[in-house]
Amino acid sequence: MLDIKNLRVAVDGKEILKGLTLKVEAGRVHAIMGPNGSGKSTLSYVLAGRSGYDITEGSITYNGEDLAALAPEERAARGVFLAMQYPVEIPGVTTMMFLKSALNAQRRSRGELELDAITVLKRVRAKAAALNVSEEMLKRALNVGFSGGEKKRLEILQMALFEPSLAILDETDSGLDIDALRLVAEGVNSLRTPERAMLVITHYQRLLDYIVPDRIHVLAKGRIVAEGGKELALELEAKGYEQIVKDAA
Template sequence: MLKIEGLTAEIDGKPILKGIDLEIPTGEIHAIMGPNGSGKSTLSYVLSGREGYEITGGSATYNGLDLLAMEPEERAGSGVFLAFQYPVELPGVGNANFLRTAVNAVRKHKGEPEIDAMQFLKLARTKIKALQMSDDMLKRNVNVGFSGGEKKRNEVLQMALLEPTLAILDETDSGLDIDALKIVADGVNAMRGANFSSLVITHYQRLLDYIVPDRVHVLMGGRIVKSGGPELALALEAEGYAKVAA
């Protein structure tokens, strides 16, 4: 379970997160919705360990581990996955090589044996097929020349391969057409289960039609101002943040 208590963080001296309290029990999917600048992406970066954010107070633990004290790779090894809002292009790094290196790094962290190139390809092809993607994706450099939709699919493929127990989806729906949105949602729903939790960060309710959350939280001004069931997302869509949060 992910437990965030009184988390405050700033960038360049500017407070962004002003006391986040949030619990995601194992097996649940929670959505965080909020207007631009409310701190949604900062929360996802702070949880996954990106540099440049000063944690000024509070805590974040995952299954009892002090997340904030861990290196990003340790968090990933412990089952935390961040699906990037803007997946990074890596010219000169082949996608297959990247994915296998990541899979083996996480396996190593878990004390599992590494898999060789053949085993990896077999695994990757199975996942790619399940996600209705093209094998071609493996041959290209990581995200280089990928369309917005392809980048997001590549994120979902990484998630499927790394099999995290906590997936943070940072506006994974942005820039996706409806078909791509369904593929991404199917990828997340396929992982749904007793040992999988997810924090779905989104600006729009649309994604939540496909990934139905257990809880919805409204983030505004660096704080969670309201929480509720899936119906809260619909209310936000219909009435706007200002009115619902008021």
């Protein structure tokens, strides 16, 4: 589904990703772990198409298509979803109105019929309860005054609503207490299907106790330096990044 080959990415002329290669198949959950500054967020942004991230070498192929050639909105319509580390607050746009605009924009782009407000509301409600997203939150301006946990729950609600093929979770655990983390992880796990791939990006092993990955990659200084099964997370926790990076060298 996702095939990243020898990817080099620069931001403001400074190279952050230095030859990253990664393959993710449908139905699999891969985790990217790494210390601060290793290039984790750069990877998530370059996959979602944020401007300012220049691909200087290598390729990103998604379902046979050159992902880098697509605008962010085209990627979204083709099923790429990035749950962001810092969801933005937008005063003046209600959460519900945003969800409807986004869902219908994606449908329009795929040549599907747009849904009316009632249908969207029913779909949102059906997903919201499990994530403890209240009616009141849906009426408020997007993310304005939301707690860290509320923002992350809303990201996962969007993931449930948009039903992406490839979901990228960027530090979804940051800023969450253990109850909020459990709730978010349950939401994510309920979205694991044989058709959907996930890339879970995290600094800490903690999240991977709840979202158990099929494969773990360790990112350091812009490259994958170690790979393994879910047990690699425990090894990282015990030894620390420094030792793993050293062992790999």
